Amino acid sequence: MTPAPAWVVRHGKLINEIRECWSSLQLGAVKTRACLFGSRLALHSIEFRAGRIAAPDLQQRIKERLRTLVMAGVSEVKNGRREMSMLRMKSPTMRILAQTILLLFWSALAGWASEANGPSSHGTNIFAPESTPAKSIADLSVFVLAITGIIFVVVFTLILYALVKFRARATDGGREPAQVYGSTQIELAWTIIPILIVVVLFLATARVIHAVQDAPEPAGAVQVTAIGHQYWWEFRYPRLGIVTANELHIPVSDPGHPTPTFLQLLSADTDHSFWVPELAGKTDLIPNHPNRMWMDPQRTGIFLGQCAQYCGVQHAKMLLHVSVDGPEDFAAWVRAQQKPAVEDAGAIAGRRVFERNACMNCHRVDGTSADGHFGPDLTHLMSRATIAAGAAENTHDNLRLWIQDPSAIKPGSLMPAMKLSDPDLDAVVSYMETLN
Amino acid sequence: MTAVTTSFPNAATEWRLPSRGKVAMAGLIIAESAIFTIFVVAYLFYLGKSIAGPTPREVLETPIFYTICLLSSSLTIHLAAKSLERDYGRLFLGLWLLTIALGGLFLYGTAQEWHRLIYERGLTISTNLFGTTYYSLVGLHAFHVTVGLIMLLVVAIFGFMGRVGVSQSDRVAVLSMYWHFVDAVWVVVFTVVYVLGR
Amino acid sequence: MASDAITVPVGQIEARPWVDELHQWLTTVDHKRLGILYMFSALLFLVIGGVEALIIRIQLMHSHNNFVSPEVFNRMFTMHGTTMIFFVAMPVLFGFANYLIPLMIGARDMAFPRLNAFSFWLSFLGGLLLYFSFLGGSGLYGAGNAPDVGWWAYAPLGARAFSPGHSSDYWTLSLLVSGFGSIGTAINIIATVLCMRCPGMKLSRMPLLAWLNLVMGGMVLIAITPLSAAQIMLLIDRYLGGHFFDTQAGGSAVLWMHFFWIFGHPEVYILVIPAFAFLSEIIPVFSRKPIFGYPVMVAATVAIGLVSTSVWAHHMFTIGMNSYANSFFAITTMAVGVPTGIKIFNWIGTMWGGKIQFKVPMLFCIGFLFQFLIAGLTGIIQSCVPFDWQLSLSYFVVAHFHYVIVGGILFAIFGAFYYWYPKMSGRMLSERLGKWHFWLFLIGFHLTFDVMHIPGLLGMPRRIYTYEPGRGWDTLNFIITIGAFIQAIAILVFVANLIISYFKGARAGNDPWDAWTLEWSISSPPPAYNFATVPTVASRRPLWDLKHPKDPDSRYE
């Protein structure tokens, strides 16, 4: 496979085009990669995401363009396969092997495509950093990968050379090779060279450790206290008097006037870990052991992440959602969050149900008797796009299902099934829907 | 081809290897030291971190007498092992019993202290972090003393039956290594709990 | 009586009723039989742990899969990790150590044959106790639960408050029990190597396998015991109401992490050093040269042993240690790479200028070299603390340590099976099936664990039972699952090879590989007493001296 076949080159161009198209959508690079595989499933998920774009005509246009692009990709892959099979594989083993290689090649290409994806990415790729800590980590990573890559190539070649050059041959005629015991010189050499490499690596590492970890907190920084609970996140803004859950809103940081966000990390129960790969490395939330981390995203958008430290049954669905807002958007969001809960006369029945049942033991709604702290604060529930720590979208049906039977969405969640009668359930859901 | 009949030169005129009993006991002692190290580290780490009382300063009394008992038992067991090597059977038995008595006295001291702490001071293993770490560390040591005493007793019984002679002196020496270790650990535990910890 | 028995050829066992046979195995104190028992129990648990791995992989095959519930998934990865480390890797390595060390140093048995039996049974019963949790987990018979707190059971998840019932107790107790067994075996190995060598077998003439296992034994003594101590503390917490790891009463979750990894990191070296030992025996024989730089190999092993006791916190770079602690553990971790690199280079030096024969044992060793190289480099990558803030707890780490344990240690173990099976059974393993096994496993391995690095780079955390679609993880996970199944097929080929060759394999003779260490100087399988007369050696390769009487090694050492 030394010279890349023509179809691979063509396909590469196609990838670029798809990527650009997606940049305009500001959706994840991961989609691009999904397209690469030409899978129908990916197409569905693209359509699903595109469905969430506001303007219908734009949506339609993008959809169409993507569809043609993806279809072109699929046919490219098919053509490619045909080309490959024309290489006249002699045995099925060889064919399987070739396909395996092809598959690996694709995944490598895919990894590269998403790595190179640059400014439009909102996925969880650690090579698409959007904030200073993540960027300095990515820079260091490239450096370390280069050094280890060189070591790999050198040693790999040495082994391969030894295997080929010194293989036993039929012409050896039962002779033993010369018996060499060792060589102090060369052993000294391959002790010292690694030591020097280690020194270089260490100096580079220590520099970045210090830069990220010991960064001083500027006066204008936004302070957030993030508290890990079993399977959801609580965010408190002590200076702004805001309490919210699961979806962290932070301001974008202009390099000219940096407004970084400093997080104080606490845990209410077990260990968790805060990880939004494109904004910063992960830091654990450990009971009795407050931690600190910071980020200064330089682009607006929604960044994904999730709990990285195993914390119990539903560790998988403890998703994180960081919304980086422009200065005005952030100020507006802060104002909205600081308001007390909306009192809607139409939903008074639902509010009664809420206050009569166990809901109020765990949840808090500002201005009512509900003042629990075990579950998320619901005062501005409707301002959040998802419920159950990102496990489901915040829609009427999902809310209803969640209250009725949480395990249908998130088995093992600590929210109990409320077993409400249908009218009560409807009333509570419509009450929830007023809490914006 | 012909049969080759060269044999090795006599490489080892004198081939001496360490005693496996002593090597094994040394291994066990290393392993036990690691266990004790972890407990000591936990004790030191949690010093002064208890949320509620009582604190070590309030309740602990330094067991000087019992410490002297335990440490001097190291001497007696050493002399006992030496006298067995030289085949002084009666002297061995006497010193051996003295060792048991001293060890027993130490254990009694620990029991008495625990009794006082539990019933007079209300400090149990679940009271606070100090209680947890204190009873664990001292208890772990007391457990080792107990195991040692049981083994010493077994030897004593066999001694009375006249079955412990010079031929067993290696085994007795290995046992005495264990007892020395238990004593040495007490020095550490004592320093940590009664000196540094207060 | 003696004259009757003397006519019975070695290796042929009289037909006995199976109860007799079983009694023989239960009461044996023979190091060879115990070694085989260790390997059998390891293979049994390997299959069980493998099935758990497959369940994990099926569940993760695509997003939002519902093959198993999250509870079951969590039990599976906990049990898979615990089983593979404590009841597969350690027993099989102890088994080889048990079987080979006395044969290689010219001893008739281990230093303490009965302690040996005791240690094996403790370890094995510990494993049974762990698996009994499936039946008796919550303390209520018939409604059991296996542990589900992960193989490191971080506090406070392992405390009563978050893990009610008895499932975590099973984990604690079984590791405690088998840990005592491991300590017994380690003491035995050390005493055997130091005190049972045949005349002339100075420390500087010992086969490297004996040397490396000596270091391994020493590491077990200082690494397994902190785990046992921590388990005792956890039991005190769970049964007596102690507060060691009770964060509500001021206890520290971080202390548990430290205690666990003070054990956990050296554990990796406890597993990999015997694997190094296999390579150091197999590569010279199939390269037809002595090991390159014997003293340096010993020194490097000891150095690894020493340095590896001060690197544990590199598993904890994300817990918020201060920058000095992070830097310290970064440099010590990188430093381990130096002696490890020396070993890899010395194996290359051994092959350099040799006449390499590509028999199956050697194939597995070559696989080890390549994969361990990559594993080492990804290890260096993760020792760069900031990079590790991204990689830690992600699938990249999962790929990395499977690269070490499967790509490294397991490959070495397979090589050892192919190399020493003739000695143990008197029959050769089939080369043809062996090559199938090797290539299938190699392909499956790379398909699984090469690809597994990528989801880690794309932000996929470990230990999640499901994931959202559209994160770009689906296809990769699908490929990983396919690879896992190919590996499973390869293991089946291996087991089939073990069984078929036992009955139909070619007769091995005492020295099928034209090797140089003492175990090949006695019949296969060896008689109960190993050596009719205790041998005397004058060099590191006593059989070379015998085979080349005009040019013995002893003249040069």
Added chain:
Amino acid sequence: MATLSTTEQLGQSPRAPREIEVPASTAWPFLLALGAALLFAGLVTSASVSCLGALLAVAGSVGWFREVLPREHEEAVPVLPEDIRLITDRRVVERLPVLPDQLRAWLPVHSYPISAGVKGGLAGSVAMAVLACTYGVLKAGSVWYPINLLAAVAYRESSRLGPAQLYSFHADAFAIAFVLHGVVSIFVGLLYGAMLPMFPRRPIVLGGLIAPALWSGLLYTILGLLNPLLASRIDWLWFMASQVAFGIVAGLVVVRQPSFPTRENVSFVLRAGIEAPGTMPPRESGENH
């Protein structure tokens, strides 16, 4: 083909005994292990299991005790005749061309003692420091300028120094730069000592040209990450010159050291370059020949 018997070859005495005592099989260790396991299992099942376990453990201990005391219980196993073949088809062993009379070898045949590398490294470090300081005086007017720059590799405070402070003396920066320079120089000197015998004809080319070029090239690519301060102010010409000075001086010093043959496995003291009389015991010819 010859068939050899191990009894003749490996043993001191050609006569093997007819019977050999091996430790007797015993069930007590198993019983003790079972007891101990049950003792613990009782914690998660019921107290009665623990009681049974304790009982078994005591029985096992007593049984085991009686098994080994006063004498270990052994049983005699008859010695079986073995058919042992210890021969090789590969009877010819190739020789290294450099050592036709030797079967085993340590390579290279001649080598410098380790101390030669250390000496070379120290000499080179002085040469390099002199050149670097000359540069400091000539270009920046201060000896301390290059030292402060070097210290910034590892020292946070130095990297924060303002332009004016860079030219004055800082004791801490000096200490760090001194140690750093010394340690790295010794290591590189060692490397030269190790590598030079492998390129026997042109030691100076390696030390004076190839190695500095490689080293500078490597540093050029990574300096920005390693030492941003130095990277922003470096004068590559002078930098290369100092590297070459180091290489040539170190190479010359190493080459001028006496080398010794590695044919015999030389003792550590000799390799370390300690040549006091009596440090090398004469080889015991009786043992190995």
